[in-house]
Every structure is written in structure tokens, then in C-alpha cells.
Amino acid sequence: MRLRSSYLLLMVILLGRSPHAASQELSQVPPQLTEAEKLAFLDRVIANQKNDEQAMDVYERVERVEVRKNPNEAQPSEVRISRAVPAGTGVDRITLGPDAKPADAAAYRAELEKLERALAWASSSGRAQRDAYEKIAKKQKDRNEILEATRNGFLYTFVSRELRAGRTLIKYRLEPNPAFKATSRPTSIFSKVRAIAWIDEDAGQIARVEVEVVEDISFGLFLGKIYKGSHFMQERYEVAPGVWLASFLQYDYDGRKFFLPVSVHERTFYSDYRRIGAPKEALARIRAELGKSDPATADP
Numbered sequence: 553m554r555l556r557s558s559y560l561l562l563m564v565i566l567l568g569r570s571p572h573a574a575s576q577e578l579s580q581v582p583p584q585l586t587e588a589e590k591l592a593f594l595d596r597v598i599a600n601q602k603n604d605e606q607a608m609d610v611y612e613r614v615e616r617v618e619v620r621k622n623p624n625e626a627q628p629s630e631v632r633i634s635r636a637v638p639a640g641t642g643v644d645r646i647t648l649g650p651d652a653k654p655a656d657a658a659a660y661r662a663e664l665e666k667l668e669r670a671l672a673w674a675s676s677s678g679r680a681q682r683d684a685y686e687k688i689a690k691k692q693k694d695r696n697e698i699l700e701a702t703r704n705g706f707l708y709t710f711v712s713r714e715l716r717a718g719r720t721l722i723k724y725r726l727e728p729n730p731a732f733k734a735t736s737r738p739t740s741i742f743s744k745v746r747a748i749a750w751i752d753e754d755a756g757q758i759a760r761v762e763v764e765v766v767e768d769i770s771f772g773l774f775l776g777k778i779y780k781g782s783h784f785m786q787e788r789y790e791v792a793p794g795v796w797l798a799s800f801l802q803y804d805y806d807g808r809k810f811f812l813p814v815s816v817h818e819r820t821f822y823s824d825y826r827r828i829g830a831p832k833e834a835l836a837r838i839r840a841e842l843g844k845s846d847p848a849t850a851d852p
Contacts, residue, residue: 594708596756598699600796604757604788605695607795610834612637614652614824615645620817623804628819637667637838640674640831641684652824664842671835698738705732705742714750721750721759737771744769757796760787765805776809791825798822 585593615636618628633652634645646663649655674681711723726747734740744767750760765782782805788796801820808814828834 590708591703593756594703597751597758598703600755600757600794601699602696603794604796605692607792607797609638610827610829611791611795611797611825612828613797613822613826614648616652616821616823618819618821620819622815623817625817637828638834639667639670640834641681641688642670644670661842664838668835668838668842668844671831671838674831675835694736694738697736701732701735701739701742705729705734705739706747711748713753716750716759719755719759720753722753724749724751741769743767752796755790755794755796757790758788759796761785776807778805778807782806792827797825 619630654660
């Protein structure tokens with residue numbers, strides 16, 4: 553079972569550098585900010601997160617997914633490595649070998665040509681493309697609404713300042729705000745989770761977030777459930793000036809779907825970020841990679 557996108561999004565969107573990065577506590581003294589300054593800082597963090605969400609549509613990366621049967625296994629039972637390329641209306645994942653290089657040159661080229669066709673379609677104008685992009689815009693609007701709701705959906709308590717990799721992070725504890733009135737099913741989950749967030753003080757960016765489910769979460773018209781005790785964690789770093797994207801994502805959750813028990817334990821490592829651009833720009837880059845200098849002859 554995979555989490556419905558809105559629920560997994562919620563877990564990683566909550567106010568998330570490399571795993572096990574060393575940190576040093578600097579101070580237990582809360583930041584001396586007025587209430588207005590606190591709200592302005594939170595607004596800045598949310599605005600940055602929105603920009604980072606959009607950057608995911610123009611940056612390719614290498615993803616290494618490790619699957620375990622239980623969270624304490626030293627070695628994963630399955631490893632999947634792929635090159636993930638935004639393709640306008642989705643993400644195209646091209647399988648890589650254990651060394652994160654193409655294992656089969658012919659198969660890799662075939663996948664690139666498939667990606668080329670997808671980007672050519674996404675670069676074109678037509679009713680089908682308009683409908684697809686409208687659906688994407690609706691999803692992005694929903695994501696932004698969840699982000700906006702975190703401003704009032706949680707109470708933020710200062711824990712400490714920490715120094716990590718030469719940067720100062722402010723550590724906050726997030727507790728559900730009892731006065732918050734949920735306006736959607738995703739925001740109704742706020743009351744069922746607790747979180748710890750580390751925010752880069754200078755950048756106003758989320759560096760790490762850990763989320764714990766403290767009450768069972770039902771979804772899919774109550775046909776599925778994520779059990780209390782499930783954990784989610786994301787770490788992020790600056791991949792380009794002003795752009796922070798995930799370096800690591802881990803989720804360990806138990807639940808059920810259609811009355812069948814489910815246990816999922818995955819770790820995803822993200823690396824080799826490279827700006828590939830919107831579909832038209834990405835199409836030119838992929839065609840160049842394929843050695844197709846004349847776009848007209850490369851059209852599907």
C-alpha cells in the first residue's frame with residue numbers, strides 16, 4: 553500500500569541535511585522576536601516552501617529507494633535506483649544500475665526516447681494538455697492550502713538553537729492548535745500528529761522535520777488506516793541559491809487497507825540535482841543527450 557498523496561504530502565510538508573548530520577546545541581534561550589516578527593518569519597518559511605515545491609518541476613535528480621521489511625533491518629530487502637526527470641505532467645523514472653549508472657546502454661536509450669516523446673507531448677498545446685495542466689494546478693493549489701493551514705493549525709514552541717554544518721537551525725516543537733478548525737480532510741489530520749522541525753534561521757528554510765502519528769488516521773472512506781506510532785522524516789538542503797530540496801525521506805508506518813494489514817518501511821536518498829527546466833527546455837536537453845541536433849526530425 554502506498555499512502556494517498558495528500559496524506560504523505562502532509563507528513564513531509566509539516567514545518568525537513570544529510571542523515572545523522574552532527575549538530576551542536578547553541579542555546580536554550582528563545583529567539584527574541586515579537587509576535588509580529590514570529591508571524592513574518594513563518595510567512596517567509598511558507599513562501600519559501602511554496603517556491604521549493606515549484607522547483608521540483610524543473611530539477612531532475614537521482615533517487616535511491618531502500619525497502620525494508622521492518623525498520624530495524626540492517627540491510628534493505630530491495631533497492632531501486634532511478635534517474636527522476638520532471639516531464640511536465642508527471643515524473644519519468646529511468647532505472648539505473650547499482651552504481652547509479654545505466655546498466656544497459658540500449659535499454660537506457662529506449663527510456664530516454666520514451667521521455668523525449670513525453671516531453672514533446674507536454675510541450676505541445678491542445679485540449680488534452682490543457683486538461684492535464686489544469687489537474688496539476690488544482691493539486692498545487694491544494695498543496696498550498698495545506699501549507700497555509702499550518703500557520704494556524706499548530707502551536708510552535710521554541711526548543712533550542714543548533715549549529716549544523718556551520719549553519720544555525722531553530723528547533724521548534726509543533727503541537728495541534730485546539731482552536732484550529734479544519735477545512736478539509738488533509739487538514740483534519742493536524743490533530744492526529746506531532747512534529748519537530750529544524751528551520752534554517754538565515755535562509756528561512758525547513759532543514760529537517762520529524763512527524764509522529766499519535767492517533768490512528770483513516771482514509772479512503774475509512775477503508776484504510778495509518779496506525780498510531782507511525783513515523784515520517786525528511787531532510788532538505790540547498791541545491792541552488794535559494795532552492796532547498798529533499799536529500800532524504802524516511803517513513804515507517806503500519807496500517808491496513810481493505811482490512812488487510814500493511815507495514816511499509818522505506819528510505820529514499822536524493823542526489824545529483826540538476827536543473828533541467830520546464831518541458832520545452834528539458835526536451836531540448838534530452839534531444840541533445842540523444843544526439844538529435846535537429847528537433848524537427850526528432851518529433852514523435
